[in-house]
Amino acid sequence: MKRAALAVPALFLAVVLLVNFKGPAATAIAVANDTGNRVASAGGSSAGMAGNAVAGSGTGAGSGSGTGRSGGSSANTSSGTGSSTPGLGSSVSGSPGSGIFKGQVVSMPYGYVQVQVTIAGGKITDVRALEMPIGGHSGRIATFVAPILRSEALAAQSANINIISGATYTSEAYAMSLQSALDAAKH
């Protein structure tokens, strides 16, 4: 198994990367936080996105409710079954027990972010960022975006998404929370 891992803490570009080769048809990616601690790794032929943004959730009702749309193989389906649907499906070093673990609540400008990790049999099966808008600006945004929320808010998992593009933000808050969730799982 070949691995390459680097972490450079708290700089403009903290490079954290892990690649695990399993063979010609398989790939692997990994996530780590700024201090270089390996947070999770994923293996398999269609691993979900790792990195600063949120990973696809392993279960879920799927895409925007009420649209009644059936076309496409992956949209509007729930739960990750079949090889074409990437789950996080990772093993965590230290093999924590099963359960749902929540990380520390980390404050961000638009509210608080808390990461919830579901671990079953030593594998991460779901990572979810629990946004808890505290009113004020976040409250106004939630109202404005009702049109998106209702129909286009897809879980990355059910939309068979490999990676997510989003506005730049510090990875610290998310990784810190995820890390604390995983640390909690180890006890």
Next chain:
Amino acid sequence: MGTVVSIELRAPVAPEAAIDAACAVLHDVDRRFSLYLPDSELSRLARGELGERDLSSDVRWVLAVCDSLALSSGGAFDARRHRPDGAVDPSAFVKGWAVELAAACLDAAGAANYCIGAGGDVLTRGEAAPGEAWRVGIRHPVQADRVAAVLEMRTGAVATSGLYERGDHIHDPRTGAVPRELMSLTVVGPDLGWADAYATAAFTMGLGGTGWVEDHPGYGAVAITADGQVIWSASAHAHRAPDLAEDPASTSALSGGSHLGVVS
């Protein structure tokens, strides 16, 4: 503040040495450009220890690129007026440019199918699986674990500028005000450095930003407005994943320029 970079490779994979080289490139750019490192060239420039003519050629080139962007964007993108303290900050271009350099290391080693994520920027090469493009989600501006749109990418770049995670961290260099028309703007195109810079400029421009991006051959934009509409320009619409087609009642006629895809 750090950026997590992830690389996902499909067959044919590159040897580990190529991945090391890609990471070394990123570290090198960081070392020379980061304003968070006191000894970087840009930090020393900001303190007056270096003049612009003393900078290494890469840094001077980047600053020249940013100056041209300031002109072409009418000042919506301006590395010299980005920070309140006046420090020259080309980071909106540098981040994507650095990832392109890193990708070149992987390309040189024979990697053909991979995607790189860096702080919300995405670079793709080849396919996720034979016959299947990479599916890149545009992060939902409100729900962190949801996507608002899906793009199909083979070889190209996706960069997003927006206001959701960090609050009021974007200021229009021309006015000092915070742009309010859009929640996010995503640029799709061939090069991540340019996509990154165009996204920053176009987000600041607001609703007119999508047309400005579309004026650049090969580049398109997806804007999510403050009231929740998703607007696709023609070049970006070409990458729109068919699984996520909008309500048949919505309007989305392809006739050049900006296109309103109303998501209801």
